[in-house]
Amino acid sequence: ERKAINFDLLTSKTIKSKRIGLSKNDIKDSFLENLFFHIGRVPKGATIMDYYQALAYTVRDRVFKEFVTTVKRISDEDLRVVAYLSAEYLPGPHLANNLLSLGITEQTAAAMAELGIDMEELILQEEEPGLGNGGLGRLASCYLDSMATIGIPSIAYGIRYEFGIFEQHIKNGLQEEYTDKWLQYGNPWEVVRSEIGYNIMFGGSTKHVTDSNGNFTVNWIPDSKLRGTAYDTPILGYKGYGSILRLWRAEAIDTFDFSAYNKGDYYKAVQEKILSENITKVLYPNDEQETGKELRLKQQYFFVSCSLQDLIRLHLLQGRILDTLHEKFAIQLNDTHPAIAVAELMRLLVDDYQIDWDKSWNITQRCFGYTNHTLLPEALEKWSIPLFRRVLPRHLEIIYEINHRFVQELKYQHGCSDEQLSRMALIDHSGEGSIRMAHLATVGSHKVNGVSALHSELLKKHVLYDFAQLWPDKFCNVTNGISPRRFIALSNPLLTGLITETIGSGWLTDLKELSKLENMAEDPTFQNKWMAIKQTNKASLSDHIKLETGISVDPSMMFDVHVKRIHEYKRQHLNVLNILHLYLQIKKGNNKDMIPMAFIFAGKAAPGYFMAKLIIKLITAVGDLINQDTEVNDKLKVIFLPDFSVKKAQHIYPAADLSEQISMAGKEASGTGNMKLSLNGALTIGTLDGANVEMMEEIGMDNFFLFGLNAEEVQHKKQGNYKPGDHYVHNLHLREVMDFLISGALSPENPKLFQPIYEQLLYDDPYMIMADFESYLISRAKVYEEWGNQSNWTKKSIINVARMGKFSSDRSIQDYSSLIWKIDSFQNRP
Ligand code: KOT
Structure with a gap:
């Protein structure tokens, strides 16, 4: 039998200020203490990784204090x-998120700055x-x-x-x-x-x-x-x-x-x-x-x-x-x-x-x-x-x-x-x-x-x-829902700042409060600020793309974003067929009013999933063809950002104009990327699948680009005698892109490379890409039309965010x- 230590001792004044105080000076002292005594370094020999770790330990102590307090309450009650x-x-x-949760981002940055350290650089060290x-x-x-x-x-x-x-x-x-x-x-x-x-x-x-x-x-x-x-x-x-x-x-x-x-x-x-x-x-x-x-x-x-x-x-x-x-x-x-x-x-x-x-x-x-x-x-x-x-x-x-x-x-x-x-x-x-x-x-x-x-x-x-x-x-x-802390506050600080200065900060823990933004949707000054933030976020992603892939993307292009695991049911290849369609139109000279667009993909394929890996190859092959062709590359860019992760996602979502949520209806249980993109002001082009259905209910049909068969129609067609080849025969655009796919132009060194995709679509098409192609193109035409009126687009973007309150993970947990x-x-x- 051991006597328990008096809990109050742990939160006593001395310990509090020395070990867990939240002021700039407390944080600075703790950081130095950790650097010397925990990591065992003097500043001269310290690496940036040592600095990151010293700061991480500093923050962890403060996180533990909250944790221990909660555990005590659970146990006592x-x-x-x-x-x-x-x-x-x-x-x-964890680092940036914990700083945010503790409410000490600013004083920590200031403490680091006094030591000549850029906190943002430390944040980037974390794996x-x-x-x-x-x-x-x-x-x-x-x-x-x-x-x-x-x-x-x-x-x-x-x-x-x-x-x-x-x-x-x-x-x-x-x-x-x-x-x-x-x-x-x-x-x-x-x-x-x-x-x-x-x-x-x-x-x-x-x-x-x-x-x-x-x-x-x-x-x-x-x-x-x-x-x-x-x-x-x-x-x-x-x-x-x-x-x-x-x-x-x-x-x-x-x-x-x-x-x-x-x-x-x-x-x-x-x-x-x-x-x-x-x-x-x-x-x-x-x-x-x-x-x-x-x-x-x-x-x-x-x-x-x-x-x-x-x-x-x-x-x-x-x-x-x-x-x-x-x-x-x-x-x-x-x-x-x-x-x-x-x-x-x-x-x-x-x-x-x-x-x-x-x-x-x-x-x-x-x-x-x-x-x-x-x-x-x-x-x-x-x-x-x-x-x-x-x-x-x-x-x-x-x-x-x-x-x-x-x-x-x-x-x-x-x-x-x-x-x-x-x-x-x-x-x-x-x-x-x-x-x-x-x-x-x-x-x-x-x-x-x-x-x-x-x-x-x-x-x-x-x-x-x-x-x-x-x-x-x-x-x-x-x-399902998503954390507004991670997916706006941390990912999109500029938009977070604008929203907070407009409606206060209550929305971060009560996302329904975003509805107060609705009043601002038509305000030209507010719209301009909204657009400027999107532009800045796009410029930042564009820099990142240049760094990672060497490809330049003009931030004034529309950023059309399709990021998630690569899977046939998610239909990244439907997106690719449309890109090829646009490419062929430009080549034919039908490009007078075409909107310059950057197609941004990211996602991992399961190592043993042949078709998913071939889809990645297809995306990059289309990119190679388009990005280097001066006849098209001021109108189109195709980017595959490697190694999609939470960290990378946080960089991508804030820069999206259009969100691709184009799974075959009935296959995506919910989707959560759809919510993250919409919450960052992207408009969605999507099918009636998973949580898209509820998003569209909230956001309104007018602010959502819907296309494709619904789950019941998919079911019905599957049970009937679905012949994907019929769509090939009857749709000229589809025929052109399918023919192009196996023309060898995408893979001169191996002309048959994409034949498995071609044959699957034409003869089997389990995810009904052929059936949805035409509807997808019609919906995309509406996207281009709306994009033409930037003030109207921005209004819809604001409305999208204002009506996303339901999709907070706080609501899911309630x-x-x-x-x-x-x-x-x-x-x-x-
Ligand atoms: C199933 C087996 C192994 C590994 C992962 C899964 C898995 C993943 N099953 N469903 N998901 C996704 O879960 C998300 C969160 O609910 C959904 O948004 C998404 O639609 C599912 O595909």
Whole structure:
């Protein structure tokens, strides 16, 4: 029994001013102290990286103060907490965000300036943690920002990948992948908690035993064990509360296998360490593509088991009993990547804590909520049963038992037919058999949500139809949102300044307040300021493009932006077909009134995704053709910015005039880039897909360039006899660009290079590019017309921003809190 230190001591005056004071001088003192005593440098020998680290530690102390204060409150008031489980996070660089949240950007810049240091230069040193593939990981980070801002008690769990998403280089127009060494200079934002670690078991077999008292228990005898250690990064909300990102790293339990070592087999002794550490070595770089790899299953189980063991420890630490776990924790599953948690919690409760099955199941179901992020069949996780049995034999038994009880219930309580049973079961018996993780997550949760109104409807209509029929109240929608702090305040300081000087600063935590800008939409002075800011942001991006690619882009061109993962359903190649169309028109001399346009692409392709990589090659080939041709290059530019990341995105969004959101309807669950671009004043050209639908509802048809088939029409056409070739025959423009695609002009050294794209579009066209081409061109014609009247365009840009209030991640988190978690924010508490 240790006596706790009086908490007030930690926030006493002396400590406050010395260690966590927010004045310019306090910050300067702390910075120097960190430079000398933490980094161990004198200014003469210090590198810019040392300076960055010294500042990062300075800021981290102040962030920790807020975090510790929040944790104390949660503990004292015994509050209910959200545990967010996600295999991916994309927080972006921390330094500038933490300065903003603490409200110390100005005094820190001044403190650095007094030392002759340019703070902006330090900010640029930071390597961002690329611990995710795209939208799903970034959403998790926006949600963490919002939970901390509003004051939803929370802890976010994930994997500390040693190598995050690969670094993308473009060589000869092709993507090359390099390892992301984000930890090579250390990570000043994290604290290792060596004492917080859990043993994780894999493989082996199970033994069912009845002890002398007649109690039945199951022993899992694994064939390997390793340890997960916690690495904590404090997350600070905007002028708000603290939260924590707790990431697990896999380690060997013993560094050496001593029996092997003693026999002289040094190599084998170290091998175990290497194998253990493999689990958290690298992020799988596939977005919405299931891999079925054993290591991936191990990653998922590893982080889920660590996280659940940690929650149980925290629960018991508060002096509670496990019967009340669901009252104190709302565990949210970010897609099915952590869905094994349903079986793992059952194992912990039933096997380790000897709670009976029914009670355990009740606790489990009440703990979990499941968010589905995609309807793409190739992304729905299934684990082959032989593989699963090899890695998690006890969990297979538990899943069989859950399945058995579920099927019985369906049969005898609900009178389901055999077809229904086989459609809904957790096990798919076809082939070698597999486990349907979306079904496990649905059955094991009390709420299931989609990420936009359309997506949630389609989820109930197709992928989880039978479940929605059975349990209509289990299903709900929470439309995605984005953090206005990161995606305007940090990314677009000029626009932030103008908005704040016009309507005050309340909008940063209550985005609906942007509606006050509506009054200004037609004010010529305001419009001029708005346009000037866009122009400055474009000039800055243009400099960046020149630096990265060597290509000059005139900032007076329209910046047409298409940035996101490269995927056929997102239809970057539809955009390219239009660019080729414009090119051919210029070549024919039909370019009198043509608006000069820069097409800006960025995004990574999964390393094994042939078509996506070919699309990158196509974009760069079109760029090579156009950018060098003096007959066209004052009218058109095509840019592919390599290595898209949160950092780079923050640079691109503020400079966009037009946002391309052109996925085939029914395929993009929500999209969040659409929101980021619109919030920065870009107008959208898009289909009725994902959150575009709701954006258009908010923004109004007149301020949105809509085109293409809707989800129902897509469905209908697919079921009918869709012949993409008909569009080729009937549309002259389409025929011209398709013919050009395989003319060899784009790839003289390999004339057949783009034939796979050509043939797929003409004979199969799964994403209905041919069907939507004409409509896309008609909508684009409206874009050009509107662009011609710059004052009108600017008015629409202002209206776009003014009506984006709904898409704050703060609103999304309020929705999760009231619909799913039943947790009050600190803001709503007495
Ligand atoms: C699925 C499997 C592996 C890795 C990622 C996914 C994934 C990503 N599933 N959905 N997403 C995207 O999630 C975003 C956040 O909800 C959505 O905005 C976007 O439409 C999804 O494609």
